[in-house]
Amino acid sequence: MTVTDLAALAEQYAENGYVLVKGLLDRAEAAELRRGAHRLLAALDTGEDPTWGAAAVLAGGRPTRIQHLHDAQFHSAAFSRLLVDERFTSVAAAVLGGPNVQLHHTKLFVKPPENGSPFPPHQDHPFFPHTHHRVAAAIFHLDDAPEERGCVRIVPGSHRLGPLEHVEEGSHHLPQVPSASALPLPAEAGDVLFFSYLTIHASGVNTSEEARTTWLVQFRDPADPPAVRTHDQSLGQGMMLAGVDPTGRRNA
Ligand SMILES: O=C(O)CCC(=O)C(=O)O
Structure with a gap:
């Protein structure tokens, strides 16, 4: 990625609160990571279902399910390599607006077919608030995520609203924002969606016959301290993915 490309991506991110980077990984790499992700989940899934209570309304009252795994990079080196892959870290640094990128946490998600x-x-702000809001997510798409597979939806520009009051019913959400008002962002295997932790986002039900597989990486500027210590249990939190931590703060 050239410096000009990175500057253009950073500009889109600053304007809209997100940027979808097409083909950051090639399809063969995404397919290999997808196989690894499904192997990990088959071996390590605890059966715990992180579906949010408020999801049932969006699914028309039907039961739905999702599989997840924290810290895939502690189980597979392929995911560790991805965390420091320059194709990822160069965009992560560009959207944060500085050379230093620090890991917050990761989560593998498989939305199974049909439900x-x-x-x-x-x-994401209420889950792990930080002082200067220099925190962002990257969703690596490991298979195609058209709208019917429950792709991510975004409210463009909503990061400019700042932190919003959320309703907490098991998880923090915004019942006053209809999911349909968020822009669907269909993606292909290898695409990576970057968005601010202040950007309002959602995703739909996977009604298709194929699973949707993603790896979510949350990262921050190391100079942005947590406003509240939450989420400290994530393995590897504080690991530097690009640049250095100029603060000398101990993260462990
Ligand atoms: O992967 C998705 O469908 C959305 C995940 C999400 O919004 C989150 O974990 O905060």
């Missing part, structure tokens, strides 16, 4: 759980509209 894969949706996510209600929310910002």
Whole structure:
């Protein structure tokens, strides 16, 4: 990626609160990671279903389900390599607006076919608030995510609203924001969606016959301290993915 490309991506991110980077990984790499992701989930899935309580309304009252795994990079080196892959870290640094990128946490998601759980509209901010809001997510698409597979939806520009009051019913969400008002962002295997933790986002039910597989990486500027210590249990939190931590703060 050239410096000009990175500057253009950073500009889109600053304007809209997100940027979808097409083909950051090639399809063969995404397919290999997808196989690894499904192997990990088959071996390590605890059976715990992280479907949010408020998801049922979006699914018309039907039961839905989703599989997840924290810290895939502690189980497979392919995911560790991805965390420091320059194709990813160069964009991560560009959207944060500085050279330093620090890991917050990761989560592998598989939305199974036919009834894969949706996510209600929310910002990620209330889950792990930081002082300067220089925190962002990257969703690696390991298979195609058209709208019928429950792709991510975004409210463009909503990061400019700042932190919003969320309703907490098991999880923080924004019942006043209809999911249909968020823009669907269909993606292909290898695409990576970057968005601010202040950007309102959601995702739909997977009603298709294929699973939707994604790897979510949350990262931050190391100079942005947590406003509240939450989410500290994530393995590897504080690991530097690009640049250095100029603060000398101990993260462990
Ligand atoms: O992967 C998705 O469908 C959305 C996940 C999400 O919004 C989250 O984990 O905060």
